[in-house]
Amino acid sequence: MPTTSVENYLKVIYTRQAGEDRRVKTKEIAEELDVSLPSVSGMLKSLSEDGLVDHEPYKGVNLTEEGKRMALRIIRNHRLIEVFLVQALGYSWDEVHQEAERLEHAVSDKLVERIDAFLNHPKFDPHGDPIPSAEGELQHREMMNLTDASAGMRLQVERVLDQTPEVLRYLDENGLRPGSELVVEKVLSFDGQMFLRVGDEDLSVSERLAGKMLVTQLENSDSDDATT
Numbered sequence: 487m488p489t490t491s492v493e494n495y496l497k498v499i500y501t502r503q504a505g506e507d508r509r510v511k512t513k514e515i516a517e518e519l520d521v522s523l524p525s526v527s528g529m530l531k532s533l534s535e536d537g538l539v540d541h542e543p544y545k546g547v548n549l550t551e552e553g554k555r556m557a558l559r560i561i562r563n564h565r566l567i568e569v570f571l572v573q574a575l576g577y578s579w580d581e582v583h584q585e586a587e588r589l590e591h592a593v594s595d596k597l598v599e600r601i602d603a604f605l606n607h608p609k610f611d612p613h614g615d616p617i618p619s620a621e622g623e624l625q626h627r628e629m630m631n632l633t634d635a636s637a638g639m640r641l642q643v644e645r646v647l648d649q650t651p652e653v654l655r656y657l658d659e660n661g662l663r664p665g666s667e668l669v670v671e672k673v674l675s676f677d678g679q680m681f682l683r684v685g686d687e688d689l690s691v692s693e694r695l696a697g698k699m700l701v702t703q704l705e706n707s708d709s710d711d712a713t714t
Contacts, residue, residue: 490591493560494519495529496538499549500557509546558622563598564590565611565618570601572612579612579663580654613654614645614664614700629700633678633693639670641701648698657699660689667704 488496498518502510516526527543534541538553549557567586571577577585593601599620602608609625610616616624629644643666646657657663661684671688672681678693 488556491529492533492538493556493591495533496549496553496557497560497564499539499547500554500561503549509542509548511546515547555622558618558624559595560590562618562620563593565615566598566601566605566608567593568611568613569605569608569617573605579658580649580651582612583649583651610645610664612664613649614643627702629702632680632691632696632699632701635670635673635680635701635703637670637672640667640704641670642667642704643699644702645700646698647700653695653698661685661687662689662691662699668701 495515498515499510502514502518512523512526512530515521515530516523519526530539530541530547533539533547533553537550538556539547539549541547564586567589568579568582571582571585572579602620608617616627618624627644632641635641643662643664645664646654646662648654662668666684669683670680671683673679678696680691680693680696682689682691
C-alpha cells in the first residue's frame with residue numbers, strides 16, 4: 487500500500503506533465519508540494535528504486551507505466567469524491583477540492599467503485615476534469631483555451647483549470663462553469679481583456695482568468711465579424 491506522500495508525488499508528476507511527453511523538473515515538484523529540493527531528490531530516488539519513475543538527475547522525471555497507473559488511481563479517487571460531495575452531500579464546487587485531497591488516500595477501491603456506480607459512472611468532475619475509468623482510461627475532448635477565441639464566437643465552457651475557491655466563486659457568481667454558454671463580444675488587442683455575453687448579462691474577464699477556462703465552439707458562431 488503506497489503512502490500518502492508517494493501518492494501525492496505521483497499525482498503531481500502526472501498532472502504537471504498534462505499529457506505532454508516531457509520530464510518534470512525537481513523544482514516544479516518542490517514548488518507544488520511546498521517541500522525542499524533535497525527532500526524531492528530523496529523521494530525521487532526512492533520512487534525510482536521502486537520502479538515508479540524514471541529519474542535522470544538534472545533532467546527530470548517521467549512516470550513508468552506502474553507509476554502512471556497509481557497516479558490515475560488516486561486522481562480517479564479525488565475526482566469521484568468531488569462529484570459525490572457536490573451531488574450527494576450538497577457541497578459547492580469551490581469547497582470540494584481540499585476535502586477530496588484528504589479523502590482520496592483513505593477510500594478503498596471497493597468504496598470508490600460503489601461511489602462510481604451510485605453516481606452512474608460520471609465522466610467529468612464538477613470542474614470539468616475528466617475522471618479516469620477503473621482501467622485508467624480518460625474521456626478525450628477537443629477543447630480550446632478561451633484566450634484563443636475571437637469576437638463573434640459562441641462557446642461552451644467545458645473545464646476550469648484553477649480550483650482556487652475565490653476564483654471558482656467568482657466564476658459561479660457570473661454564470662461561468664462547465665456547461666455554461668457564452669458569446670465573445672470583443673477582445674482588446676493590447677491586453678487580451680475579453681468582453682463576454684453570458685445569458686442576459688455582459689461580463690469582462692482578464693486574459694489571465696480567461697486562460698483558466700477551456701471551451702468548445704458551438705454552431706452558429708460568427709467569428710468572421712470579429713472586433714479586436
